[in-house]
Amino acid sequence: MTLIDFLSQTSLSFIATTGAGINSVDLFIAGMSVVAGYFVYGLTGFGSSIVAVPVLTQVVTLRTATPVMLILDLAAGLLVGVRGIRLVSKSELSRLLPWLSIGLLVGVFVLVGVPEGPLKLLLGSTLLVYSVWRLVSRQGFSTIRTAWSVPLGLAGGCLTAIFGTGGPLYTIYLAGRLSDAEQRRATISTLITITALLRLLLFSASGLYKNPDVLKLALCLFPCGAVGLGLGAWFRGKVPAGKLLKALWFVLLLSGINLCTRTVLSFFL
Template sequence: MLDHAYLALSTIGIDIASIAVSGVIVALAYLVYGMTGFGSSIVAIPMLTQLIPLKTATPIMLILDLMAGLLVGIRNLKDVQIGELRKIGPWLCIGLVLGVTVLVSAPEKPLELILGVCLLVYSTWRIMSSGEFRALGAGWALPLGLGGGCLTAVFGTGGPVYTIYLAGRLRDADQRRATVSTLITATAVARLFLFSASGLYKNPVVLPLAGWLLPCGALGLAAGALLRSRVPAARVSTLLWAVLILAGANLIVRSSIGMLA
């Protein structure tokens, strides 16, 4: 599987070292997911796009998120809050359709610039905030559902948006984690259909590389589950947002240079 991924990636200038580094990135991303219940794609995508194209990284992370969401969500079905899923679900579906349309049709560098700006703004806000989410009314399902759906389809990074909504609606941490994980799984299934219909999985790189990265993600997920009760969540979050500020700034610079070149 790794040989197939290497042969396919070599045609677009990606070497074996980059594939190995991608495995480390994915393991770290799912370590965060295992500890927090979200964050895999928002950690992995900005760093993976330093190595592979965005339109390759996004469908790969979709496969990995689908598997991780099934593992986490199935264990905690009793805590899933169906009522909140019904509120945000329709708006999220509309956002997914809009986002896939943008991903398929838009040039790569402007998308990377948008991702960098979103990461920089959101991560700076999170690291400067108190860490507590305010209570939100059900009306927030519309803007956060649309925005989260678009970000999920294009970048696979809608998890923090769902978390803002669900953290403002659910006070119980177990209910919040299970509902976020279920929402990630549901959006992954929807994106799998939309990505397949749009031809993103015709890319010969995607499936072989996803097969190589899958055990890396499983290892990180298991490590995160073990560390969840041993490492303070606040410390993990602060480190996460600091890393994403750097990743966002780097994406802005790199994509701006690419657009001007």
């Protein structure tokens, strides 16, 4: 069964069992965004939400998209496992986690209480900044000070809670602290798993999982995530990841521009 066939069939059952009113076209778009997100995850070890969430918010609400991606992230963590646990830098984790936890708590309050329009504008702006940075940044190692763990941890925690997109900020910090690529990858993977568990507790306490559509949509999109994860793992080492990711950052740049434009226009229409 092809991915398109799967989405066509599951969309019918999803529409029939929920009041969300999502149609088969929207479900197909959501599925493709999840495939792309976990393709990046399979290549790099992070990045699923920053790719998928901007598209998902075009077909479902942000308060549905973010909890759905959290479930899929936890499932991906179980499928992939925490690799290279012995390589994890405990000292850098201990610097980031306190500030990250504070940021997560603040972010959950923002997600629950702030209107969706400003949040989408913030997401679009984050995409613009991140994609431009990735397109123009050099790949060489350059040390940064440990003091950067405070602003990057706080901001990363907030963005992780609201959009699930804080991984790039952790990566910016760890890329400036850990010169060994394997140690950096293992530390990022462990950090994302820890934040996912913390978000699950906070989201459950805040009532975001009381919406039955969240679990049903996550179930529909789970095979799409598995397909993307498998493709990313297969491409890793066979095709230069740099070229693929450069193209992806350009697509994210256009996505950020589109999201910001649509959100701003919605304020006046």
